[in-house]
Amino acid sequence: MIEVIKVSKIYNQHKHNECVAVDNVSLEIPEKAVTVICGPSGSGKTTLLSIIGAMIKPTSGRIFVNGQEITSLSERFLSKFRRENIGFVFQKFNLIRNLTVLQNLFIPLIPLGFSKKVFEKKAYMLLEKLNLSNLANANCEQLSGGEAQRVAIARALINDPKIIIADEPSANLDSHNTQNLLEIFRELIKENRTLIIASHDPIIYSSDIINVRFNMRDGRLIYD
Amino acid sequence: MKNLILRHLNLIDYAIWNLKRNKLKNSLIFFIYTFCIFLVSSVLMFTSSLNREAKEILAHAPDMIVQKVVAGRHDLIEISYLDTLKGIRGISEIKPRLWGYYFEPNLRVNFSLVVPLNEQPEKGSIYIGSGVAKILKKTENDFLPFVKTSKESLLLEIEKVIEFETSLMTNDLIIMNEEDFRNITGMGENKFTDIALFINNKNEIDKIAEKILNSMPNVRVVTKSSILKTYDSLFNWRSSLVFFLISMVLVAFLIVAVDRFISINVDDRNEIGLLKALGWDTSDTIILKSWESVVISSLSFLIGINSAYIHIFLFDARIFKPIIMGWSVLYPHFNLVPNINMWTLITIFAITVLPFILFSIVSVWRLSITEPDVAMR
Amino acid sequence: MRRESIVFLVLVFLLTCLSLVLIIDAHDKNSVNKNKNTVIWVKKLGLTDLALFSDASYIRHISQSDMFAPFQDNPSSFDIFPTASLVPPTYMRERE
Numbered sequence: 001m002i003e004v005i006k007v008s009k010i011y012n013q014h015k016h017n018e019c020v021a022v023d024n025v026s027l028e029i030p031e032k033a034v035t036v037i038c039g040p041s042g043s044g045k046t047t048l049l050s051i052i053g054a055m056i057k058p059t060s061g062r063i064f065v066n067g068q069e070i071t072s073l074s075e076r077f078l079s080k081f082r083r084e085n086i087g088f089v090f091q092k093f094n095l096i097r098n099l100t101v102l103q104n105l106f107i108p109l110i111p112l113g114f115s116k117k118v119f120e121k122k123a124y125m126l127l128e129k130l131n132l133s134n135l136a137n138a139n140c141e142q143l144s145g146g147e148a149q150r151v152a153i154a155r156a157l158i159n160d161p162k163i164i165i166a167d168e169p170s171a172n173l174d175s176h177n178t179q180n181l182l183e184i185f186r187e188l189i190k191e192n193r194t195l196i197i198a199s200h201d202p203i204i205y206s207s208d209i210i211n212v213r214f215n216m217r218d219g220r221l222i223y224d
Numbered sequence: 225m226k227n228l229i230l231r232h233l234n235l236i237d238y239a240i241w242n243l244k245r246n247k248l249k250n251s252l253i254f255f256i257y258t259f260c261i262f263l264v265s266s267v268l269m270f271t272s273s274l275n276r277e278a279k280e281i282l283a284h285a286p287d288m289i290v291q292k293v294v295a296g297r298h299d300l301i302e303i304s305y306l307d308t309l310k311g312i313r314g315i316s317e318i319k320p321r322l323w324g325y326y327f328e329p330n331l332r333v334n335f336s337l338v339v340p341l342n343e344q345p346e347k348g349s350i351y352i353g354s355g356v357a358k359i360l361k362k363t364e365n366d367f368l369p370f371v372k373t374s375k376e377s378l379l380l381e382i383e384k385v386i387e388f389e390t391s392l393m394t395n396d397l398i399i400m401n402e403e404d405f406r407n408i409t410g411m412g413e414n415k416f417t418d419i420a421l422f423i424n425n426k427n428e429i430d431k432i433a434e435k436i437l438n439s440m441p442n443v444r445v446v447t448k449s450s451i452l453k454t455y456d457s458l459f460n461w462r463s464s465l466v467f468f469l470i471s472m473v474l475v476a477f478l479i480v481a482v483d484r485f486i487s488i489n490v491d492d493r494n495e496i497g498l499l500k501a502l503g504w505d506t507s508d509t510i511i512l513k514s515w516e517s518v519v520i521s522s523l524s525f526l527i528g529i530n531s532a533y534i535h536i537f538l539f540d541a542r543i544f545k546p547i548i549m550g551w552s553v554l555y556p557h558f559n560l561v562p563n564i565n566m567w568t569l570i571t572i573f574a575i576t577v578l579p580f581i582l583f584s585i586v587s588v589w590r591l592s593i594t595e596p597d598v599a600m601r
Numbered sequence: 602m603r604r605e606s607i608v609f610l611v612l613v614f615l616l617t618c619l620s621l622v623l624i625i626d627a628h629d630k631n632s633v634n635k636n637k638n639t640v641i642w643v644k645k646l647g648l649t650d651l652a653l654f655s656d657a658s659y660i661r662h663i664s665q666s667d668m669f670a671p672f673q674d675n676p677s678s679f680d681i682f683p684t685a686s687l688v689p690p691t692y693m694r695e696r697e
Contacts, residue, residue, distance in 0.1 A: 050600050053501075055501055055597040055600065056596075079500065079503055080505075082503045083504075107502055110504070111505060111508040113227035113234065236605070237605050240605035281640060298666070319647060321647055334657075340645050340646050341645065386642065394642050451664040455651070530619050561635065
């Protein structure tokens with residue numbers, strides 16, 4: 001379970017362009033379930049996900065993941081925490097241009113000193129699962145939006161993380177590909193993973209796979 | 225341990241993929257860089273070898289040359305000076321030298337006329353350097369016409385062409401008998417160009433030089449050590465050409481380095497942020513970027529110095545010779561003997577590879593503090 | 602996936618080997634006394650200068666040229682570039 005306790009994030013604090021992105025948010029995210037945070041753009045969803053994903057530190061407040069407080073960890077342990085526990089799926093896919101699919105998948109494993117053999121076995125299994133086997137050596141530039149998103153998901157899964165964080169995963173997909181994405185998410189839940197999705201796409205947030213839903217506006221949670 | 229090696233192999237892999245992603249830019253940097261190293265090391269190898277050769281050969285030059293100076297200009301020295309020199313103790317041998325220049329107007333080329341200290345050729349015959357033979361297209365037993373100062377001409381027979389391999393010293397020499405020399409140049413009977421002195425006790429050279437300066441009017445003394453110093457400063461890497469080249473290279477280099485330094489663009493920042501989001505540590509990103517520069521600079525360095533060696537010593541410095549030769553019509557042929565020491569290599573390394581790596585590490589360090597959440601924006 | 606790192610390391614290794622071979626080659630060439638003949642001529646003629654540059658008299662025998670020689674023809678010696686720029690005037694050399 002992930003507990004978010006009174007978390008705030010203020011950018012450019014004490015400057016004339018101060019901006020409160022997340023304002024005193026508390027919530028609990030259940031394990032092995034799909035949680036969706038929805039709200040219009042600029043409502044602070046992405047910032048909240050970044051904080052939960054240990055990418056940035058909140059200005060105030062604390063976060064516990066399975067009882068471990070991550071807000072107090074040093075940078076070194078934060079990257080270790082991200083590496084071992086969290087897979088990110090980004091709105092813009094964020095594949096590295098001009099590398100092949102396999103090379104992109106390899107990136108999270110590089111600092112771990114993985115051998116290529118072990119990696120390739122793992123990678124082909126994942127690509128198989130995501131219907132990408134024939135694209136293993138394709139340049140990422142040449143992928144369609146749906147394929148790119150699946151590669152991004154494969155990359156998020158390569159370390160076998162328990163938590164998947166997806167920020168607007170359907171923003172650059174058509175409705176057909178969004179349906180495929182939901183199917184993939186359904187598979188991930190079967191594998192006992194925790195999914196946290198930020199989205200303002202009705203196909204996603206009103207889907208039947210969602211277990212918990214939070215609404216955000218202007219950095220705060222709102223309850224209907 | 226195995227894990228550490230694999231980690232670095234992975235990082236090198238990724239560094240190379242990264243370099244390949246910007247193929248055009250990086251290959252440009254690579255070529256400029258390799259060329260800079262090639263130039264700098266060619267210059268250093270060329271000059272240090274020539275310097276060594278000069279030192280080795282000039283160690284056998286006369287210990288001292290006494291010149292007569294009139295109004296600050298080199299003048300012919302009279303035979304009477306020999307007597308004064310004989311009175312100075314410590315000089316083991318006194319040899320008046322006869323040498324001068326001969327301008328060949330048709331080819332617009334300058335030769336050096338020299339009369340040997342001992343064993344002169346017979347009257348009417350000469351020895352010529354291989355450069356002279358080549359430019360005049362003459363060989364042994366041919367006749368060479370000279371125009372005397374009195375405008376009459378004089379034919380001398382070439383008795384010998386001096387060995388090709390000695391051309392670093394003898395390329396433009398025409399060696400003749402004293403009588404022929406005086407005949408051609410019109411130099412008076414009791415005059416010489418200068419006087420060579422040989423001294424047995426090398427420790428006394430400076431003292432004797434001082435004595436000569438004090439006891440004779442209008443003379444200048446050139447000791448062997450000052451001759452060596454002249455050539456040392458000529459070939460030393462401080463010398464102007466080398467310095468000029470190196471500073472040019474450094475400027476080119478700085479441009480490349482500064483480019484790396486300031487070209488921390490949005491793309492690089494996003495990449496670092498993404499890598500961090502994917503679980504890379506700050507140190508991983510720094511190591512990655514360092515590998516990138518190590519890959520470029522180590523290959524450039526190795527290719528640069530190897531090709532410089534091949535250029536200088538196997539291809540006879542073909543690119544440099546015309547530069548150093550200048551307007552000289554005669555240029556000696558010489559096979560340089562390689563003189564490579566650790567110091568040369570370290571100098572090359574220090575002025576080329578180190579700044580590059582340092583610049584990139586500083587720029588990476590600035591980059592690496594990027595927050596991982598840029599990947600989300 | 603290819604191991605670019607291995608290719609790189611092998612390349613570095615081979616180039617280093619080449620450098621070593623060249624250095625050994627340099628060492629070998631050094632041990633040959635190839636200046637023997639030149640030295641004989643130097644002793645016989647009492648030579649003091651290399652026949653490297655013959656553009657002008659003070660450059661042909663730079664160690665023997667007098668203080669004014671470099672300014673005989675042209676104060677900045679552009680006539681015999683680049684040799685003249687290589688060789689500093691005598692009075693500057695003597696100061697060292």
